[in-house]
Amino acid sequence: MSITVRRDGLHGTQHTLRIRDHQITVDAAEAAGGHDAGPQPHDLYDASLGACKALTVLVYAQRKNIPVEDIEVVVARDDSEERKGVYRLNTTLRVTGALSEEQRQELLRVAGKCPLHRLMTEVRTEIETRLV
Template structure:
């Protein structure tokens, strides 16, 4: 799958994000760096990916175990004050709704901490290669 990010205009920092077969998403920058705050910023999407992955992982596990999990609520709070020094802290609070006992809730929390995005953010070495695209029509 390819994700394409395209500037909306030549004056703002707002970007349109095209992902195959989905409605377009948008990203913008915070006002403090010159953005209009018209959409989530890239940090929001990073944090959002973690929350969504934890919720999906917990629901998949509960479904497989046939547990009465009705809903998952994930709140992700960031502390990015030390980001420039290599420290980006996310605090995640999970609520599992349904007729679950304490052992099931504890197990769901453990499982949520094993979601692929959590592991990617904490255990993986991510290699990124950037290159100039060839000019169209050249």
């Protein structure tokens, strides 16, 4: 699978991100010279963690017949020390349904093991960029 990002027009910072049959507009914030016409790359990075946690918890709950009604994950970014090598993402998980405290703790544990959480914290990512 490949993801394509292509500039929209000749002016401004807006781009179109294509993943399979999906399109997302991405842009820089106004403070960075953009028009804030879509999420910034950091937003997508952070959102991927929240989405992964939500989907992981839901699929796990369905497999284990845990009566989850609603799931909300909130991701808060602290990038104040990013240039020093520290990028903090604080997540909160809200799960509703007729759940015991044991089930709630089990779902919290599962959220901490979602594939993106592990990718962001346990895996070394290697990136190669070529000019074509």
